Amino acid sequence: MIMSVIIDAEKRLFTLHTRNTTYQMKADSLGSLLHIYYGERTDESDKSYAICMKSRGFSGNPYEMGRDHSDYSLDVLPQEYSCYGTGDYRISALKIQNSDGSFAASLQFKEYQISRGKYAIPGLPAVYAKEEEADTLEIILEDLVSEVEVQLLYGVLFENDIITRAVKIINRGADRIVLQKAASINMDWINGDYEWLTFYGGHARERNIQRDALGHGIHAIGSVRGASSHHYNPFAIVCERNTDENKGACYGFSFLYSGEFLMEAEKDQINQTRLICGIHPDNFEWNLQPGGQFDTPEVMMTYSSRGFGALSRNLHKTIRQNICRGEWKEKRRPVLINNWEATYFNFTGEQLVTIAKSAAELGIELFVLDDGWFGKRDDGNSGLGDWFPNEKKLECTLKELAEKIVGCGMKFGLWFEPECISEDSDLYRKHPEWAVMIPGRKPDLSRNQLILDFSREDVQDYIIGRLSSIFEETPIGYVKWDFNRSICDKYSMALDMLSQREFAHRYVLGLYRVLETLTVEFPHILFEGCSGGGGRFDAGMLYYTPQIWCSDNTDAIARLGIQYGTSFGYPVSAMGSHVSAVPNHQTSRITPFSTRSCVAMAGTFGYELDVTKLSEEEKKMVRQQIGRFKEYYDLIQYGEYYRLQAPTDSQCTVWEMADPEGREVLVSAVYHHVEANVAPVIVKVQGLNAGASYRMSLNMDDMGNIQGWRRKWFEEHMPYGYKNEETITGAALQQCGLVIPEALENYQAWQIHIVEV
Numbered sequence: 001m002i003m004s005v006i007i008d009a010e011k012r013l014f015t016l017h018t019r020n021t022t023y024q025m026k027a028d029s030l031g032s033l034l035h036i037y038y039g040e041r042t043d044e045s046d047k048s049y050a051i052c053m054k055s056r057g058f059s060g061n062p063y064e065m066g067r068d069h070s071d072y073s074l075d076v077l078p079q080e081y082s083c084y085g086t087g088d089y090r091i092s093a094l095k096i097q098n099s100d101g102s103f104a105a106s107l108q109f110k111e112y113q114i115s116r117g118k119y120a121i122p123g124l125p126a127v128y129a130k131e132e133e134a135d136t137l138e139i140i141l142e143d144l145v146s147e148v149e150v151q152l153l154y155g156v157l158f159e160n161d162i163i164t165r166a167v168k169i170i171n172r173g174a175d176r177i178v179l180q181k182a183a184s185i186n187m188d189w190i191n192g193d194y195e196w197l198t199f200y201g202g203h204a205r206e207r208n209i210q211r212d213a214l215g216h217g218i219h220a221i222g223s224v225r226g227a228s229s230h231h232y233n234p235f236a237i238v239c240e241r242n243t244d245e246n247k248g249a250c251y252g253f254s255f256l257y258s259g260e261f262l263m264e265a266e267k268d269q270i271n272q273t274r275l276i277c278g279i280h281p282d283n284f285e286w287n288l289q290p291g292g293q294f295d296t297p298e299v300m301m302t303y304s305s306r307g308f309g310a311l312s313r314n315l316h317k318t319i320r321q322n323i324c325r326g327e328w329k330e331k332r333r334p335v336l337i338n339n340w341e342a343t344y345f346n347f348t349g350e351q352l353v354t355i356a357k358s359a360a361e362l363g364i365e366l367f368v369l370d371d372g373w374f375g376k377r378d379d380g381n382s383g384l385g386d387w388f389p390n391e392k393k394l395e396c397t398l399k400e401l402a403e404k405i406v407g408c409g410m411k412f413g414l415w416f417e418p419e420c421i422s423e424d425s426d427l428y429r430k431h432p433e434w435a436v437m438i439p440g441r442k443p444d445l446s447r448n449q450l451i452l453d454f455s456r457e458d459v460q461d462y463i464i465g466r467l468s469s470i471f472e473e474t475p476i477g478y479v480k481w482d483f484n485r486s487i488c489d490k491y492s493m494a495l496d497m498l499s500q501r502e503f504a505h506r507y508v509l510g511l512y513r514v515l516e517t518l519t520v521e522f523p524h525i526l527f528e529g530c531s532g533g534g535g536r537f538d539a540g541m542l543y544y545t546p547q548i549w550c551s552d553n554t555d556a557i558a559r560l561g562i563q564y565g566t567s568f569g570y571p572v573s574a575m576g577s578h579v580s581a582v583p584n585h586q587t588s589r590i591t592p593f594s595t596r597s598c599v600a601m602a603g604t605f606g607y608e609l610d611v612t613k614l615s616e617e618e619k620k621m622v623r624q625q626i627g628r629f630k631e632y633y634d635l636i637q638y639g640e641y642y643r644l645q646a647p648t649d650s651q652c653t654v655w656e657m658a659d660p661e662g663r664e665v666l667v668s669a670v671y672h673h674v675e676a677n678v679a680p681v682i683v684k685v686q687g688l689n690a691g692a693s694y695r696m697s698l699n700m701d702d703m704g705n706i707q708g709w710r711r712k713w714f715e716e717h718m719p720y721g722y723k724n725e726e727t728i729t730g731a732a733l734q735q736c737g738l739v740i741p742e743a744l745e746n747y748q749a750w751q752i753h754i755v756e757v
């Protein structure tokens with residue numbers, strides 16, 4: 001049994017080891033908990049010698065150090081959890097307003113505790129692990145004046161190279177205090193020039209990558225939209241300048257939180273870098289009465305000295321195994337068809353059953369009825385909140401419809417948007433006080449809808465009750481949980497004046513309570529998260545919904561970039577991805593059918609088009625695609641993911657899924673356009689056994705549109721290695737590379753299966 005926490009009690013030195021990384025901190029003579037090291041695995045010797053003590057003008061000195069210690073300043077020392085107001089002028093983790101109105105905290109080491117297993121956080125998502133897989137270190141700090149106790153929690157998952165952090169703040173004093181900022185993590189680097197990768201975007205173009213130098217000044221990303229947002233993902237990578245996919249040092253920080261967040265970094269006067277991540281303080285305050293406790297959400301950290309690829313794989317594995325929960329964590333997920341882009345709001349019950357029948361004949365396993373099945377809902381302007389089936393439109397009860405679909409041999413799934421309410425709804429007419437708005441002001445509308453006040457327990461209970469009745473009455477196997485606007489006018493009629501700034505966080509806690517109750521109560525239901533696509537694509541949501549609709553943009557070429565960016569922080573098994581019709585509804589682009597399926601297979605895989613309108617040839621292709629997806633299922637969903645060529649810097653995006661033993665690999669390549677007389681695309685395959693021999697097969701179904709002499713010519717001129725009898729060694733494929741066949745048409749995709757012989 002490996003104990004990954006090593007403590008030198010006398011020196012008050014704490015070292016955390018994972019298989020490839022080490023993290024160290026130390027309480028100094030004043031009791032300040034200093035951060036010393038995080039990076040490549042090393043020993044547990046005291047590395048605090050590397051912290052240079054030197055007097056810096058205008059960087060003050062704690063009173064307790066006396067007159068002779070002008071070299072000791074909190075303004076330049078690397079810290080584990082920095083405080084606002086007491087001599088550290090950099091961005092800080094904790095800002096408290098004390099009962100006397102002052103803004104000050106100063107934390108001193110009190111004690112520590114180690115335990116086997118991974119801590120949990122009440123009411124919040126958190127990485128979990130078997131007792132033998134993780135250790136927890138708890139370091140307790142206190143502010144002697146206000147008697148506030150701060151417990152720093154560290155969860156160490158040795159094999160995954162993951163360290164998690166969260167903070168518990170307890171008011172042990174006699175007076176109320178107010179938390180104005182309570183970040184989840186403070187990370188200080190005492191030297192180095194860093195850059196960071198952040199993931200920005202908007203609706204239908206999520207998670208583009210931006211790489212910026214962390215030069216002097218404050219750099220920040222975040223969300224004040226009530227949800228984690230399309231605009232900045234709550235995930236960032238801090239790296240050294242030369243770091244790329246396969247080499248160099250990098251640190252990943254993934255926030256397990258679905259609400260407003262702030263990730264900020266500052267390079268200070270002596271070139272040290274600090275990163276702070278937590279709930280966004282703009283719309284946050286928490287009143288802590290005597291004895292009260294506040295738990296911050298968790299940050300999951302990982303370090304890799306082997307570039308972004310290894311970093312992503314650490315996160316993929318941990319999200320799959322230690323964040324996603326429930327029956328569907330390991331279970332094979334069904335190939336689905338969703339009616340949204342096939343019908344939008346305009347459908348009849350009969351039409352749905354016809355689509356479902358036709359889909360079932362093609363091998364599709366789950367039919368999802370999207371928006372428009374309830375209340376008065378024929379467009380986006382009304383009905384939200386009225387979660388009662390529209391039997392006139394369905395031409396039967398919901399149960400009967402579900403039974404007809406189940407009768408076709410499929411599972412039945414249903415769309416909900418439980419957190420929203422239309423002004424034109426019975427629920428709003430009955431409970432206007434349940435809508436989020438500021439009394440006396442007109443609310444900001446978005447998609448003509450309002451937010452339901454999930455910070456209220458009565459609202460949470462109502463939604464739990466309403467959805468539970470539908471789940472109990474109807475044979476439902478899947479739920480799409482959508483959320484289609486940002487939150488402003490933040491105000492709850494159930495909170496008093498002093499607590500209004502608690503609203504945004506209370507909303508997220510309410511959402512988590514509802515999701516926890518429903519997912520535990522109905523474990524057979526596969527929940528898919530969604531927020532206008534990927535507007536709430538975060539590791540917090542994945543604790544409740546093991547997959548999330550990646551984007552409302554279903555264009556295969558646009559998806560290359562969206563899924564590429566998403567893959568830095570999240571596994572393929574989390575990315576909802578569908579084959580849709582052409583011209584594409586978001587971009588009007590026309591791509592080959594095989595390209596659309598190749599891209600959707602880098603996700604949970606399904607269809608979102610009217611299958612009754614497909615040609616016989618296309619229907620044949622659907623059957624082949626499903627067969628192929630099922631054949632490669634384990635490789636795709638549980639394999640090691642490698643980004644071989646980025647959509648941004650080449651003519652062709654290439655990625656790979658490898659079985660962890662290196663016996664089988666699926667390489668997928670999609671050309672961004674077709675060109676005459678192009679240079680060949682050669683990629684270095686990864687994760688193979690160097691000494692083993694491999695046979696490669698090119699999927700000729702991907703030549704769907706290419707017939708006649710071109711097909712014949714292509715088959716005769718196959719690049720080296722694709723002829724059946726040939727084998728190539730792993731070493732050759734890894735070092736010399738694999739030749740990707742050229743594009744024969746615009747947006748050509750190839751899937752190459754490589755198997756050890």
Ligand code: DGJ
Nearest residue numbers: 340370371530532533552
């Ligand atoms: C936004 C989602 O992302 C779409 O897939 C669809 O469910 C619509 N909402 C329905 O209103």
